[in-house]
Amino acid sequence: RFVNTGKQILGAVPGVEVGDEFRYRVELNFVGLHRQVQGGIDYATFGGKSLATSVVASGGYADDLNNLNSLTYTGQGGNVMNPDKRPEHQELRRGNLALKNSLKAKNHVRVICGSESSDGRARNYTYVGLYLVQKYWKEMGTHGKLVFKFQLDRIEGQSLVRKK
Amino acid sequence: RFVNTGKQILGAVPGVEVGDEFRYRVELNFVGLHRQVQGGIDYATFGGKSLATSVVASGGYADDLNNLNSLTYTGQGGNVMNPDKRPEHQELRRGNLALKNSLKAKNHVRVICGSESSDGRARNYTYVGLYLVQKYWKEMGTHGKLVFKFQLDRIEGQSLVRKK
DNA sequence: TAGACGTAGA
DNA sequence: TCTACGTCTA
Numbered sequence: 410r411f412v413n414t415g416k417q418i419l420g421a422v423p424g425v426e427v428g429d430e431f432r433y434r435v436e437l438n439f440v441g442l443h444r445q446v447q448g449g450i451d452y453a454t455f456g457g458k459s460l461a462t463s464v465v466a467s468g469g470y471a472d473d474l475n476n477l478n479s480l481t482y483t484g485q486g487g488n489v490m491n492p493d494k495r496p497e498h499q500e501l502r503r504g505n506l507a508l509k510n511s512l513k514a515k516n517h518v519r520v521i522c523g524s525e526s527s528d529g530r531a532r533n534y535t536y537v538g539l540y541l542v543q544k545y546w547k548e549m550g551t552h553g554k555l556v557f558k559f560q561l562d563r564i565e566g567q568s569l570v571r572k573k
Numbered sequence: 574r575f576v577n578t579g580k581q582i583l584g585a586v587p588g589v590e591v592g593d594e595f596r597y598r599v600e601l602n603f604v605g606l607h608r609q610v611q612g613g614i615d616y617a618t619f620g621g622k623s624l625a626t627s628v629v630a631s632g633g634y635a636d637d638l639n640n641l642n643s644l645t646y647t648g649q650g651g652n653v654m655n656p657d658k659r660p661e662h663q664e665l666r667r668g669n670l671a672l673k674n675s676l677k678a679k680n681h682v683r684v685i686c687g688s689e690s691s692d693g694r695a696r697n698y699t700y701v702g703l704y705l706v707q708k709y710w711k712e713m714g715t716h717g718k719l720v721f722k723f724q725l726d727r728i729e730g731q732s733l734v735r736k737k
Numbered sequence: 738t739a740g741a742c743g744t745a746g747a
Numbered sequence: 748t749c750t751a752c753g754t755c756t757a
Contacts, residue, residue: 434743435597438755446755447741453756467742483742490742503740503757523742532744598753602745610745611751631752647752654752667747667750687752696754743753 413441417453417462420517420539427538428570431521434534437465442536443521450485450504460516461507461542464561465534467523477537477563480520484508484557489550496552508559512542518561538567577605581617581626584681584703591702592734595685598698601629606700607685614649614668624680625671625706628725629698631687641701641727644684648672648721653714660716672723676706682725702731 422441437443443463445451449470451463466474469490470483483489487499501509511518517539525532540561550556586605601607607627609615613634615627630638633654634647647653651663665673675682681703689696704725714720 433599435599435754444756445741446753447743448756449742451756465742469742485741491740599744608746609751610743611753612746613752615746629752633752649751655750738757740757741755743755745751747748747750 413439413444417444417451417455419453419455419460419462420519422519425536427536427567429536431534431536432532434465437521437534442519448485448504449482450508452504452507455516458510458514459507460514461504461511461518463519463521464504464508465521465523467532467534468525474522477569479543479563480540480561482508482559482561484559487550487554487556489552489556496550496554498555499547499557501557505557508542508557509545512545512559515541517564518542520561520563537563537569539564577603577608581608581615583617583619583624583626584683586683589700591700591731593700595698595700596696598629601685601698606683612649612668613646614672616668616671619680622674622678623671624678625668625675625682627683627685628668628672629685629687631696631698632689638686641733643707643727644704644725646672646723646725648723651714651718651720653716653720660714660718662719663711663721665721669721672706672721673709676709676723679705681728682706684725684727701727701733703728 434446443451449465452461484499484505487497488494520537520540521534522537523534540563543560543562545559547555598610607615613629616625648663648669651661652658684701684704685698687698704727707724707726709723711719
């Protein structure tokens with residue numbers, strides 16, 4: 410199996426097929442699918458521009474996966490998932506900025522979906538294929554702070570065979 | 574290789590030899606050496622009594638490894654490693670209580686040493702063998718709060734062959 | 738040095 | 748639900 414060399418890949422990763430499943434976020438890093446171990450948005454600089462390379466939708470956030478063909482992804486920052494800190498407006502930087510840039514650049518973004526077994530144990534991550542950022546907007550979160558939303562649409566023609 | 578069944582083992586773990594090295598804390602969990610993914614002290618209840626089964630000395634704390642034959646291990650709790658929270662006195666519960674009980678019970682405690690490469694990347698964990706809790710005491714930490722210390726002495730006759 | 742959709746067990 | 752000697756990249 411291909412092993413991550415530390416360098417970022419834009420688009421499909423050699424040796425990884427749509428439908429491949431993983432147990433740990435670190436494994437996504439190993440194979441080069443998604444290098445951030447906790448961060449939901451991975452990105453890198455290509456030609457001087459920060460572009461999103463992959464996102465992980467694990468569930469925790471609101472309004473994520475409508476159906477496999479269209480994903481509404483919540484931006485990062487603003488302490489959305491950190492109840493110990495005061496909520497703040499999200500800003501257009503880091504992963505959010507990269508996703509915005511990817512909208513214009515029209516580059517392929519890998520999407521990984523996390524899911525939990527019914528008993529809440531045994532999470533796993535499925536690589537569901539390549540997407541394009543279709544649009545983005547800001548909206549008011551339930552906590553009264555601005556949150557970024559990104560709509561990613563799946564590129565057609567990618568067969569997803571769930572592996573057991 | 575033996576895989577952790579979820580049940581705790583007291584003493585040597587089948588299939589794991591002194592000198593075996595691991596890359597991630599989760600791997601220690603896999604093989605049943607140390608189930609806590611972050612916690613330094615692993616323990617379980619045996620015959621109604623909480624006993625320590627293993628400790629991981631990764632460095633972060635003060636005064637850990639004098640030499641391979643004797644380890645002074647700092648107790649857990651008191652927010653010692655959490656600068657975001659107020660320091661407090663450590664208490665004789667959880668892992669600290671288990672180590673105290675293991676002093677009286679004289680049970681084998683597995684010891685894993687974490688080390689870092691000189692550049693700070695690539696940490697790894699080495700299983701260095703079985704130890705016995707020799708004594709414990711409380712002392713005042715630099716932050717003015719009580720900290721537990723446990724002296725663990727290595728059981729003789731365990732050859733440690735560093736594997737490359 | 739800080740931020741991030743982490744993990745397992747008590 | 749909370750604690751814990753985590754782990755990676757920017």
